[in-house]
Amino acid sequence: MRGRALLVACLMLVTAAACGEEAGPSDSLVARAVASNKLTIGIRFDQPGLSKRTMDGRYVGFDVDVAKYVASELGVDEDHITWHDSRPSSRETDITSGITDLMVATYSITEKRKQVVAFAGPYFDTGQDLLVRLRSTDITGPENLNGRKLCAVGGTTSAEQVRDKFAQAVQLVEYPRYQDCVTALLAGQVDAVTTDDVILAGYVAQNPELLRVVGKPFSKEKYGVGLRKDDTEGKAAVAKAIQKMISSGEWLESLNRNIGPSGYRIPPPPQVTEK
Numbered sequence: 001m002r003g004r005a006l007l008v009a010c011l012m013l014v015t016a017a018a019c020g021e022e023a024g025p026s027d028s029l030v031a032r033a034v035a036s037n038k039l040t041i042g043i044r045f046d047q048p049g050l051s052k053r054t055m056d057g058r059y060v061g062f063d064v065d066v067a068k069y070v071a072s073e074l075g076v077d078e079d080h081i082t083w084h085d086s087r088p089s090s091r092e093t094d095i096t097s098g099i100t101d102l103m104v105a106t107y108s109i110t111e112k113r114k115q116v117v118a119f120a121g122p123y124f125d126t127g128q129d130l131l132v133r134l135r136s137t138d139i140t141g142p143e144n145l146n147g148r149k150l151c152a153v154g155g156t157t158s159a160e161q162v163r164d165k166f167a168q169a170v171q172l173v174e175y176p177r178y179q180d181c182v183t184a185l186l187a188g189q190v191d192a193v194t195t196d197d198v199i200l201a202g203y204v205a206q207n208p209e210l211l212r213v214v215g216k217p218f219s220k221e222k223y224g225v226g227l228r229k230d231d232t233e234g235k236a237a238v239a240k241a242i243q244k245m246i247s248s249g250e251w252l253e254s255l256n257r258n259i260g261p262s263g264y265r266i267p268p269p270p271q272v273t274e275k
Helices: 002-012 029-036 062-073 088-096 158-165 178-186 197-206 232-248 250-258
Strands: 039-043 051-053 081-085 117-126 128-133 149-153 171-175 192-196 211-213 221-228
Touching: 029 232, 039 062, 039 088, 051 062, 062 081, 062 232, 062 250, 088 117, 088 221, 117 197, 117 232, 128 178, 128 197, 149 158, 149 178, 158 171, 158 192, 171 178, 178 192, 178 197, 178 211, 192 197, 197 211, 221 232, 232 250
Parallel strands: 039 081, 149 171, 149 192
Antiparallel strands: 117 221, 128 192, 128 211
16 A cells, blocks of 8 residues: 555656656546546447447456456556446547546547547557348448448448448438447348448357358558547557557457457457557
């Protein structure tokens, strides 16, 4: 306890001489984690293989493992993590308002988002694809979607990208959650669902006799951990944790355990460039 108290005091002092090195700002993620030994982390509750809340209240998936690893490297035990269900439309405000300390929610790094929040990573590389019914063999890519109904989650740009670049006559349908889109697809109410292929693979694993991923990615997405803008100390600490997870082998172990059963081809580890 005495050592933790000394560390907290060191982080909170402003002058470099007080701790032998320059301390971070009082709003630094590192300082908050050390001072309180707790973090609120934004994830999705409905993405099998990546981040899902189970019926018995557990949180499982690759994103969850990444979040736990980063928190541990910041000195926060798993039992002291509060999980927040962050929808795509609220991720930036969840970070900037202080609702969450970190965002690990299939959160693609983009220049537009970097104007509002900071990113550490990437921790995973993926690409946008299509989920279709197993017997829909005539859909081989986004260019086949003219006149068809395409479902995506509100607050994302996935469906608009298909319309703008590949199929101007596609009919766009939005639902709050991916599971809603998958249910509509299984019921024949839409013809395809679009988002990143690793997300879609989780739904195929649940319904392999009914669904398939087309397997023709048409974008490049890099998932990063989101945190408050200008928190350079926090960003560096999270990036270091991601790199350590990759080099330790725990990154690949988590992917094989959570995503591997779907048949998804695990990509090589990404280069951590946002740090």
